[in-house]
Amino acid sequence: MAIAVPSLPFALTAGGDASWELDAARGRLSTVATAHSDIFIDPGAGAQLNAESLLNAATLLGVPPDRDFTLVARVSVDFAATFDAGVLLLWIDQRNWAKLCFEYSPDGVPLVVSVVARGVADDANAFEVHQDHVWLRVSRIDEAFAFHASLDGATWVFVRFFTLAVPAADAAVGFEAQSPTGEGCRVVFDDIRYEAARLGDLRDGS
DSSP, X not given: OEEOXXXXXXXXXXXXXXXXXXXXXXXXXXXXXXXXXXXXOOGGGTTSOOTTXXXXXXXXXXXXXXXXXXXXXXXXXOOOSTTOEEEEEEEEETTEEEXXXXXXXXXXXXXXXXXXXXXXXXXXXEEEOOSSEEEEEEEEETTEEEEEEESSSSSOEEEEEEOOSXXXXXXXXXXXXXBSSSSOOEEEEEEEEEEOSOOOOSSSOO
């Protein structure tokens, strides 16, 4: 299934079992994550996939036409179970990807979380979010990527700056919904913005 979001200069293709809905007038994407779905490769398992590793989450991805870009979306999640999340996803293949998540913690607190996989995944919490939505942003800068998050869509908190193990030009970007321990959750992405521009200072809030 291909979806054309009016604010994006590239088409998105769905993966996984979930279906996506586009409200073009509002520029809003939504889906319901399938039960026990995730994109994660447990670092404790080394190069092997184990019961804690899943690569079956609903995705909606496309390849940006620009070398440097920023992609922003406001993310809302009907949290029900631990690790339910709405995600901005960079994807090359099953072993090389990165995601910036609005995720439900084991303590029942929404968090901004980032995960980068270069063969296996890491896992890093950024900060708590005491509201029902957050803005997430992924930027490409030459061969590197930056993750930021915002509580108001205007002032940005730096999350991480990284590269993947393969050329950045091979990466697709888009959206993901997951419910690793639960029976599914509704995820909404709106205020979707794309800019073909190079991000300046990573840490000045812009």
